Amino acid sequence: MACRISELVLECADPERLAAFWSDVLGYVELGREDDGSIEIGPPGVGFGGPQPTLVLSANSAPSTGKYRLHIDVNATDRDQDAELERLLALGARPADVGQTGDESWHVLADPEGNEFCLLRRRLQPL
Incomplete structure (x- = not known):
């Protein structure tokens, strides 16, 4: 188990x-x-x-210090990565720089409080 x-x-x-x-x-x-x-x-x-x-x-009102050791990855289910990126940015996500080279297949974003997450390229089937 x-x-x-x-x-x-x-x-x-x-x-x-x-x-x-x-x-x-x-x-x-x-x-x-x-x-x-x-x-x-x-x-x-x-x-x-x-x-x-x-x-x-x-x-939790305590300020966040340092980089989180865990982040969320998301994949679009009903559109391509570019369209999903536009949607996430319109919802309030913003690009985040964690030292990417620009050649990555994913986008690093931050939610409205700065929590980093990645939008991956591959589209997944909805559950």
């Missing part, structure tokens, strides 16, 4: 803002809220425990 990732927790200053951003990026919906201000989002009609992990946006 093995484990699988059921949820990812992202500490952030503004859970509302990031829940809205990541819901738009991933096509997720709000699943619940906790008294501490955390918001959980996940696939519509499936929620926690489905084939895709949910995302918990957890309130």
Whole structure:
């Protein structure tokens, strides 16, 4: 028997803002809220425990220091990489420089709070 990732927790200053951003990026919906201000989002009609992990946006006002050791990679499901890049930038993502050469097949972006993520080239089938 093995484990699988059921949820990812992202500490952030503004859970509302990031829940809205990541819901738009991933096509997720709000699943619940906790008294501490955390918001959980996940696939519509499936929620926690489905084939895709949910995302918990957890309130933390402490400033982020240093580079995160984990980041999220996303792939478009219904358009090519260039069209998805335009969509993500319109949602509030911005290009991030982590020392790329310009020859990469992916784009490094940052969400509205500066959390880095990558848009990969390969299109995936939706679940």
